[in-house]
Amino acid sequence: MNDTGDNTILIVDDEPDIREVLAISLQDMGYRTVEAENATTAFDCFQKENPQIVVTDIKMPGGDGIGLLRKIKHENTETEVIMITGHGDMNLAIRSLKYEATDFITKPINVDALEIALRRAREKIAMRRRLRDYTRSLEQLVKEKTELQDHLASLGLMIGSVSHGMKGLLTSLDGGLYLVSSGLKKKDFRRVEDGCQAAQETVQRLRKMVLDVLYYAKERDLKRVPVRIADFAEDLVRVIQPRIDGCGIRLVCHLESVAGTMQVDADYLQAALVNILENAVDACLKDHRMSTHQIDFSITEPGDEIVFSIADDGIGMDGDTRDRIFSLFYSTKGRRGTGLGLFIANRVIGQHGGKITVASKLGEGSLFRVRIPKNLPEMKPAPLIPIVPKSKPHGEESGTGGSA
Numbered sequence: 001m002n003d004t005g006d007n008t009i010l011i012v013d014d015e016p017d018i019r020e021v022l023a024i025s026l027q028d029m030g031y032r033t034v035e036a037e038n039a040t041t042a043f044d045c046f047q048k049e050n051p052q053i054v055v056t057d058i059k060m061p062g063g064d065g066i067g068l069l070r071k072i073k074h075e076n077t078e079t080e081v082i083m084i085t086g087h088g089d090m091n092l093a094i095r096s097l098k099y100e101a102t103d104f105i106t107k108p109i110n111v112d113a114l115e116i117a118l119r120r121a122r123e124k125i126a127m128r129r130r131l132r133d134y135t136r137s138l139e140q141l142v143k144e145k146t147e148l149q150d151h152l153a154s155l156g157l158m159i160g161s162v163s164h165g166m167k168g169l170l171t172s173l174d175g176g177l178y179l180v181s182s183g184l185k186k187k188d189f190r191r192v193e194d195g196c197q198a199a200q201e202t203v204q205r206l207r208k209m210v211l212d213v214l215y216y217a218k219e220r221d222l223k224r225v226p227v228r229i230a231d232f233a234e235d236l237v238r239v240i241q242p243r244i245d246g247c248g249i250r251l252v253c254h255l256e257s258v259a260g261t262m263q264v265d266a267d268y269l270q271a272a273l274v275n276i277l278e279n280a281v282d283a284c285l286k287d288h289r290m291s292t293h294q295i296d297f298s299i300t301e302p303g304d305e306i307v308f309s310i311a312d313d314g315i316g317m318d319g320d321t322r323d324r325i326f327s328l329f330y331s332t333k334g335r336r337g338t339g340l341g342l343f344i345a346n347r348v349i350g351q352h353g354g355k356i357t358v359a360s361k362l363g364e365g366s367l368f369r370v371r372i373p374k375n376l377p378e379m380k381p382a383p384l385i386p387i388v389p390k391s392k393p394h395g396e397e398s399g400t401g402g403s404a
Contacts, residue, residue, distance in 0.1 A: 008032045008049055009118075012042040012056035012068065013084065018109070022055060025111055029118070039063030043071055051079070053121050055114075058085040058092050058104070066092065069099050078128060080121035084109065173202040222265040222351055229258045229306065233299055236270055240277045248291060249284050254298035262306050263375045264352060272348035275341035276310050276356075276368050279325075283314030283366060301374070308370040317360040325358065 009031045011022045016037070023033045034049050036042035038060055046054065054072060058065040069081050083104035085093040093104040102124065103117040179195025182188075233255050244251050277297070284293035296311040317325070326346040349356050354372030 006052060008034060008051040008053075010042065010046055010049060010051045010054045010056075011035045012037075012039070012054065012060070012065070014038060014057065014060045018057070018084075018107075022109065022114075025114065026055075029115070039065070039068040042068055046072055046079075047075070050076070052125055053102075053118065054079060054081045056081065056083060058083050058089055058096065064092075066096055066099065069096055069101055073100055078125070080124060082114075082117045082121060173199055173206075176200075176202060222268060224263045224265055226261045227264055227266050228261050229299060229301070230255060232262070232264075232266060232270070233258060233297075236273055236277075237297070239270065239274055240281075243278060243281055244295070247281065247285060248293065249281060250292065250294045252294060252296050254296065258299050258301070260301055260374070262372075264372070268348050269352065269372075272345040273308060273310075273370065275345040276370070279342060280310055280312035280314065280366065280368070283312050283316070285314075287313075287315040289363075304374050305371050306374055309367065310370075311365065311367040313365040316362045316364045316366055317358075318362045322358055322360050326356070 007030070009026050011019050011026070011033055012035075013019050013022070014037050019035045019037070023035060026033050034045055034051070036045045039056075040063060042054075042056065054068075056065045056068055065083055069083070072079050072081055077100070080102040081096075081100075083093055083096045083101050084107060085104050086107050093106075096104060102121045105113045105117055176195045176198030179191050179198060181195075183191030183193075183195055233253070237251070237253060241251065277295070280295045284295065287293065290313075293313050296309070298309045300307045300309070325342050327343065346356055349370055349372060352372040354370060357369045357371075358366065359369075360366035
C-alpha cells in the first residue's frame, strides 16, 4: 500500500446522487474521495489510487459489490471495505462479512452510522500499523540479542583459546628463565644463551598473540599510503626471519622484478602476511619426513594487482582443514594456537579489496596466494612514504632472490 491512498476513500455506487452525497459528507470529514459508477470501473480506479478504504453499494448493474469486495481483498487484504445495502439485502450484507468486509450500513445512509463504520475501519488500519511496527521492533530486538549472544560466545571462545595459549607460553617463558638462572649459578653460559633465546622466542609469540587479539577486537579503517613494494617485502622478510633461523627452514625470496608502488596500510598488510608466513613455518616444523624444509616467497605485479605467493613443502592440509583455516578460532596447533591468525589475515586482505586462495594436499605442502589491487579507484595521489629499512640480519643480501 502506498502513501497516496492513506486519506483516500473510493465511493462505488451506480446512483450519481448517492455518490455526490457521500462525497460531500466524506470531504467534510477531511477525506479525499474518488468515485466509480460500477464494479469494473471501481476496480480499475482501486488499482490506480490504492485507497485504504472503499465504500461500495452491494447491488449494481454489471457486477455486484460482493464480487468487487472479493477482487479487492485478493489484490490487497489490508484494504477496508464498507458495504452499502438496502433493507431487503441483509442476507447479502451478512454474506459480505464472510468475505472480510469491515462493516455494512443501510440506505438511506445515516452520517453517524457512516462515521462509526469509518472509525472502525481506521482503528483496524491503525492497529495493523502498530502491530507491524511492534513486529519490526521485536525482530530487531531478536536480531540484536542474537548478535549479542554470538558476540559473547565468540568472546568466550577467544578468552578460552587465548588463555590456553598464554598458559603454554608462560610455561615456556618459565623454562627459559630457569635455564638462565641455573646457567648463571653454574656459570654455564651456553645454558644462559639457550635460556635467553627461548625467552626471546616466547616473548615474540606473546607479542604476536596480543596483536592478534587487538586486531580481532577492533577493526580500524585502513590508512592507505603509497609504499614501495621492494621496501615492504624486505621489511616483511626481516620480521619473519628470526622465527625461521635455527629451525632448519630455508626462506627463498623471488623479488627481482619488484619495482613499483602500492597503496596499502603497510602495518595491517604486514601483520596479515606474517600470519601466513608463520603458518608456513609451523607446517614445516610439523613435518618430520625431512630434516630441512623450504618456504618460497614471491611478489609479482600482473596488471593492476599485487600478488604475494607463499609456498611451503611442509605437512600440507586435508580438504576439511583447507576449508576451515580462515574460520574464527579454528586451529590445528592445539594449545599453541588461538585460531585468530589466518582469520585476521583474511579480514585484512578483504579490507584491502583482495582475496586469499589456498592450494594444499596432505603431505604435499601448501601454496597461499594473496591478490590485492595496487590502488583504490578513489585514492588521490599522495607523497610516497617509504618503509625505513631496519638493520639486516647477518648474511642477508638486498632482499632480491636467493635464500633469506
